Amino acid sequence: MECVVQGIIETQHVEALEILLQGICGVQRDRLRVHEICLKNNPNLGNVASEVRLLCDLEQPEPTWTVKHLGGAMRGAGAEQISVLVRTMVESKVSKNALRLFNALGYKLDHELLRVGFAFHFQRGAQITVTVSSVNKMLKLHATDEAVPVTPGIQLVEVTAPASSENYTEVASAVSSFCEYLAPLLHLSKPGVSTGVVPTAAAAAVSLMSDDFPRTQPE
Numbered sequence: 001m002e003c004v005v006q007g008i009i010e011t012q013h014v015e016a017l018e019i020l021l022q023g024i025c026g027v028q029r030d031r032l033r034v035h036e037i038c039l040k041n042n043p044n045l046g047n048v049a050s051e052v053r054l055l056c057d058l059e060q061p062e063p064t065w066t067v068k069h070l071g072g073a074m075r076g077a078g079a080e081q082i083s084v085l086v087r088t089m090v091e092s093k094v095s096k097n098a099l100r101l102f103n104a105l106g107y108k109l110d111h112e113l114l115r116v117g118f119a120f121h122f123q124r125g126a127q128i129t130v131t132v133s134s135v136n137k138m139l140k141l142h143a144t145d146e147a148v149p150v151t152p153g154i155q156l157v158e159v160t161a162p163a164s165s166e167n168y169t170e171v172a173s174a175v176s177s178f179c180e181y182l183a184p185l186l187h188l189s190k191p192g193v194s195t196g197v198v199p200t201a202a203a204a205a206v207s208l209m210s211d212d213f214p215r216t217q218p219e
Contacts, residue, residue, distance in 0.1 A: 005188040016205035025122040033058040039107040085190040114147040125174030
């Protein structure tokens with residue numbers, strides 16, 4: 001399982017967000033360049049739609065592949081009471097031949113994206129990952145070098161943390177608490193719930209970019 005929230009931020013404020021994240025986390029960012037291929041199953045594979053994502057990490061000297069399956073979100077009164085989405089998720093490393101395998105199993109290409117940006121990985125009540133990326137679409141099949149932005153001037157921010165059926169409440173609470181630090185710059189909510197950009201983002205960015213703001217979190 002995983003807990004996840006998403007939001008958007010104007011590209012002009014991304015540098016300020018990076019400064020804030022480094023100050024909170026105390027770790028260096030990792031560069032992000034991921035080719036994401038979304039595959040969906042054929043109706044003859046069952047009545048329930050299935051979707052898998054093949055992720056190719058292009059930042060590695062030798063591109064590495066991961067397959068990720070996102071299941072349904074947790075429902076019920078408990079899910080409504082928490083501010084993050086809790087969903088089933090399974091991922092595993094795969095070979096570069098995975099696309100051919102899934103095609104043979106009846107999965108078809110739904111869409112593909114190129115995500116370019118950075119990520120922070122750190123421990124803060126849970127193992128949290130924050131990714132900030134521009135989402136780009138391919139004009140030709142697998143042509144990552146010719147990708148163009150889906151939403152020019154806007155970047156996607158996603159906060160995720162692995163969880164289990166035993167500890168998802170604690171993990172969700174840790175993610176929610178962390179998100180409060182980012183509130184001056186962006187709204188983070190469950191995927192699919194659009195909250196737009198934050199009116200205070202410009203003023204917060206100016207403050208963060210000033211020389212008076214500490215670049216690392218005080219002890």
